[in-house]
Amino acid sequence: MAEKSCIVAQFRRHADLNDSEIRLLRALEDDAQAFPAGSVLSEAGREANHFFILQAGWACATRLLANGQRQVLDIFLPGGIMGLRDIGFSHTQAEMSALTDVFACPFPVEHFDEIFEQSPRLARIFFLKLVQENALLTERIINIGRRPAVEALSHFLLEMKARLKVSGNEFELPLNQNVIADALGISTVHVSRTLAQLKDKGLARTCHNRVIIDNLDALVALSGFDPAYLA
DSSP, X not given: OOSSOHHHHHHTTTSOOOHHXXXXXXXXXXXXXXXXXXXXXXXXXXXXXXEEEEEESOEEEEEEOTTSOEEEEEEEOTTOEETGGGTTOSBOSSEEEESSSEEEEEEETHHHHHHHHHOHHHHHHHHHHHHHHHHHHHHHHHHHHTSOHHHHXXXXXXXXHHHTTOSSSEEEOOOOHHHHHHHHTSOHHHHHHHHHHHHHTXXXXXXXXXXXXXXXXXXXXXXXXXXXGGO
């Protein structure tokens, strides 16, 4: 289990936190639990009475359609708040699953009430986190609805690079082609062909769960990637 608080590190990007605010956030990470890759942390349709802080590993939120197809709605990185969009609903809207081995900290919804009452500043930051999640979802919708596969995949890779705050042009991406396909609304075969296309063009390639960007400027130009929505 990670010793440092991922959520405190995330929130410090928005404001200098005082000791009281740090204690409130750390209380959300009191009960870290291990979940193996592929396990379900929370099923869709359950009572929305608790949420998760992802302390280590990668996870996702998905919706399963009546025809058996799956849509990946969110990909969570360490420090992410899983289920934040369910605030205000009586039941959860999506399934939360571990993409890698993860440590996640469940906490009751009542902890939000405590934080909002004791720290208006933390409440504002939670609101900003929700706004950012909606911005990510907006770009996901555009990828699915309007960008051709090669542009959508290029945009997706650049988004992950930006979210990971990688300074170089190589980074870990522990997502199989099924997850990428379900995030972009295309088939796994199409993902494979598109990755081969990017490699042939000398733009980007994958190797052992790592992405190597060979021509960053060209990849940005191809996808029209603008990181402003991640700010």
